[in-house]
Amino acid sequence: MQxxxxxxxxxxxxxxxxxxxxxxxxxxxxxGNILIIVLIAISPRLHSPMYFxxxxxxxxxxxxxxxxxxxxxxxxxxxxxxxxxxxCITQLxxxxxxxxxxxxLLTVMAYDRHLAIxxxxxxxxxxxxxxxxxxxxxxxxxxxxxxxxxxxIICNLQxxxxxxxxxxxxxxxxxxxLSSSDTSLVETEIFVIIIILxxxxxVLILLSYVSIFYTILRISSKTGRQKTFSTCSSHxxxxxxxxxxxxxxxxxxxxxxxxxxxxxxxxxxxxxxxxLNPIIYSxxxxxxxxxxxxYFALISIR
Numbered sequence: 001m002q003x004x005x006x007x008x009x010x011x012x013x014x015x016x017x018x019x020x021x022x023x024x025x026x027x028x029x030x031x032g033n034i035l036i037i038v039l040i041a042i043s044p045r046l047h048s049p050m051y052f053x054x055x056x057x058x059x060x061x062x063x064x065x066x067x068x069x070x071x072x073x074x075x076x077x078x079x080x081x082x083x084x085x086x087x088c089i090t091q092l093x094x095x096x097x098x099x100x101x102x103x104x105l106l107t108v109m110a111y112d113r114h115l116a117i118x119x120x121x122x123x124x125x126x127x128x129x130x131x132x133x134x135x136x137x138x139x140x141x142x143x144x145x146x147x148x149x150x151x152x153i154i155c156n157l158q159x160x161x162x163x164x165x166x167x168x169x170x171x172x173x174x175x176x177x178l179s180s181s182d183t184s185l186v187e188t189e190i191f192v193i194i195i196i197l198x199x200x201x202x203v204l205i206l207l208s209y210v211s212i213f214y215t216i217l218r219i220s221s222k223t224g225r226q227k228t229f230s231t232c233s234s235h236x237x238x239x240x241x242x243x244x245x246x247x248x249x250x251x252x253x254x255x256x257x258x259x260x261x262x263x264x265x266x267x268x269x270x271x272x273x274x275x276l277n278p279i280i281y282s283x284x285x286x287x288x289x290x291x292x293x294x295y296f297a298l299i300s301i302r
Contacts, residue, residue: 032278100143
């Protein structure tokens, strides 16, 4: 069984331009995240829990965009393309699991900032190498484990002969629309999973930032408040951008006239967010920019 992904069937005249734009964005995303990972790995100054989490977030972004973007580029180039059903399900599973891992990593990063700002004296003993490694491992594993059951249920659904998906990649809603079976069970399960892996972590992040802002407001000097807030402003920008898109796509009830909007929001979630995160965590981070200038100067001298 195969599915046909339509892509941008109504934008044939702009197909080459869109392909080149997405190809450039994909390469920039990969290169930007690799640069962050290498910079953190080789810079002793950046060997702290916060940068360890940023390194894992960059790896997650690369993995997530690589699962989806090469096939998107193929579909754009040929103005649509076929994909095996199990290949489609695999893309859905790995993409969803990686997206869930990113939600949990952002939550771990919020917890790290909460400890560093609210409990600075206890921070080194609490956020030790054992704790940070376990938080990251569980962040990566949870999404892949939790989504196994719903993926098996989707594989066992009956699908009709019309297997055309009006999308650029295999997302949950378009796949369920193809099924001739009752999908209420898997829809309920997915909704619960979204609550557990995205809404609940988002609430924890909000609670962390309430405590962070309260602590920052108690700092007497304006310079001290600005310096403290700067350590978590990049993370806050990523949280708003990432979770905001997820909630609109997966928690807002879909309507027939919402298909094109959903497709564009999904592209923002898949294409733009992985591109913006390296920019946010590098250009807005003075320590990373200083390390980048230092190693760039060394390379230039040689």
